[in-house]
Amino acid sequence: MLILLICESKNFQRKIPLPERCFKPKIKGMKKILFSAEYLSYPDEKALNSNDAELLAEAKKALKTSYSPYSKFKVGAAVLLENGEIVHGSNQENAAFPVTICAERNAAFAAAVRFPGVTISAVAITVETQTKGLHKPVPPCGSCRQVLLEYELRQEKDIKLILQGDSGEVYTVSSLKDILPLLFDASFL
Ligand SMILES: [Zn+2]
DSSP, rough: OOOOOEEEESSSSEEEEEGGGOOSSTTOOOOOOOOOOOOOEESSSSSSSSHHHHHHHHHHGGGGBBBOTTOOEEEEEEETTTTEEEEEEEEESSSSGOOBHHHHHHHHHHHHHSSSOEEEEEEEEEOOOSSSSOSSSSOOOOHHHHHHHHHHHHHSSOOOEEEEESSSSSEESSGGGGGOOOOOOGGGG
């Protein structure tokens, strides 16, 4: 979908695509910085290459271990390591809601403990809703993006994400940096 913004001038109006939004700095030296990011969309898992499809299938298997009695929103994740190992994770909820942990964070932490120092190549994330009617990919929450970014920066190698809802459309993202702009990292410490 192309989002248009109407820019008004004295005597005319024109439609401008979102990345070129009108910007009139009111203060000298003020700038507007635009982010750009990309991800790929596939109609379903059958359109993926075999490696990505297999990792997504592993994430589906991980759904079985989800403990989600409160949200009824099962999430499964599978981390592929450079040594070929795959580590599962699932969301683990708690009656004290804030201590609940997400599937992809569980999987990343488990991988780091079981295979310390081994590079993460990709993470697949999927869900199972009660109605099984969620056909759009579910991206990681902000906290999980930050956690996965830490591993990506530490290993100096991008982590690919493969995302799907109950079924249908799949997104692939080639780096955490694409979905976490204006990021916070160790350079600030
Ligand atoms: Zn999360």
